[in-house]
Amino acid sequence: MLKTVIVGASGYTGAELTRMVHQHPSLELVGLYVSANSADAGKPISDLHGWLKGQVDAPLQPLKDVSEVGKKADVVLLATAHEVSHDIAPLFLEQQCTVMDLSGAFRVKGDNFYPDYYGFEHQHGEWLDKAVYGLAEWNEAEIAQADLVAVPGxxxxxxxxxxxxxxxxxxxxxxxxxxxxxxxxxxxxxxxxxxxxxxxxxxxxxxxxxxxxxxxxxxxxxxxxxxxxxxxxxxxxxxxxxxxxxxxxxxxxxxxxxxxxxxxxxxxxxxxxxxxxxxxxxxxxxxxxxxxxxxxxxxxxxxxxxxxxLLKGAASQAMQCINIRFGFSPLTAIV
Ligand SMILES: NC(=O)C1=CN([C@@H]2O[C@H](COP(=O)(O)OP(=O)(O)OC[C@H]3O[C@@H](n4cnc5c(N)ncnc54)[C@H](OP(=O)(O)O)[C@@H]3O)[C@@H](O)[C@H]2O)C=CC1
Ligand SMILES: CC(=O)N[C@@H](CCC(=O)OP(=O)(O)O)C(=O)O
CATH class of the missing domain: 3.30.360.10 (Dihydrodipicolinate Reductase; domain 2)
Structure with a gap:
């Protein structure tokens, strides 16, 4: 079982990821995280997304120490804003986690792209270079080797x-x-x-x-x-x-x-x-x-x-990438 953490779990794509990780026979959901000062910290995720009631009632936890959380995870799913993913993905990668990022923080290599279109200067050029674009049907060979997958928009x-x-x-x-x-x-x-x-x-x-x-x-x-x-x-x-x-x-x-x-x-x-x-x-x-x-x-x-x-455009494409990356059957937890 791969220990799996979802950051941004209370959001729309995070909730879809939560359902799929819960259903996946080879993934163990070990943590659902929101921001350190989130108003939702401590609440069961199913209080926010009622359709999860009885399936996943685990509490949302405040993300305080990224490295500590990284130590207990094999796979990290980031369903967070671009700037947040940009800052925390490298910290999880340093802990040898495999990271699937749903944001745009690692999708496009190219001078001025991040200042022009995202309003920030990219600080992690090395990870940007290594990131693999997770268009699942077209990039399977690269996804299978990736430490960091940038799931397409x-x-x-x-x-x-x-x-x-x-x-x-x-x-x-x-x-x-x-x-x-x-x-x-x-x-x-x-x-x-x-x-x-x-x-x-x-x-x-x-x-x-x-x-x-x-x-x-x-x-x-x-x-x-x-x-x-x-x-x-x-x-x-x-x-x-x-x-x-x-x-x-x-x-x-x-x-x-x-x-x-x-x-x-x-x-x-x-x-x-x-x-x-x-x-x-x-x-x-x-x-x-x-x-x-x-x-x-x-x-x-x-x-x-x-x-x-929320699915092929984000969460289920991330799950396709996990299935490719770890050699699981391609439709696991998706269909
Ligand atoms: N919605 C969509 O259709 C698609 C979205 N995406 C991308 O996926 C990502 C998530 O999108 P979406 O689910 O719509 O977003 P939401 O706004 O619905 O959810 C964002 C989540 O991130 C949490 N969060 C905010 N700040 C932090 C932080 N500093 N640390 C940890 N958690 C934090 C929020 O909780 P809280 O604020 O309580 O901390 C919430 O759980 C974004 O990058 C988006 O661009 C990609 C493709 C499609
Ligand atoms: C309706 C709406 O507002 N849609 C979003 C796109 C969401 C998406 O694909 O996500 P990324 O931000 O991860 O690229 C927008 O236009 O900004």
Missing amino acids: CYPTASQLALKPLIEAGLLDGKQWPVINAVSGVSGAGRKASMANSFCEVSLNAYGIFSHRHQPEISAHLGQDVIFTPHLGNFKRGILATITAKLADGVTEAQVSEALENAYGDTPLVRALGVNQSAKLQSVQQTGYCDIGWSVQGQHVILTSAIDN
């Missing part, structure tokens, strides 16, 4: 899973940037209260136009510039990305279908729905699946990609 997961097969097969016109419009449920912003996410304020609107940090994350890992526009929708969970791209000269619908079906023929958690099919949220909410549909007309392809932002 929710929009980048939905977007890359749809575009990558076409880019890898050389089917896109590289000069025309794919255009990604994606709508997310409000849980994407986390559990902490804010005006933008309060019930009466949430509408359907674009945000982060030309400036969202997921645009460079997607571009860096696809090796292809993109236009990315996120939208906030008035529903709780799920992301639907609708992506328009130009095909290279002479590329046919059959080639597009072949690329997607080949890429995902053996990947149970990514379902290539087929040509002229359209992915929908209802089919993926509360699941670890990504559904992808596509249509071709002339030189353009429109792809739709749907995930649950």
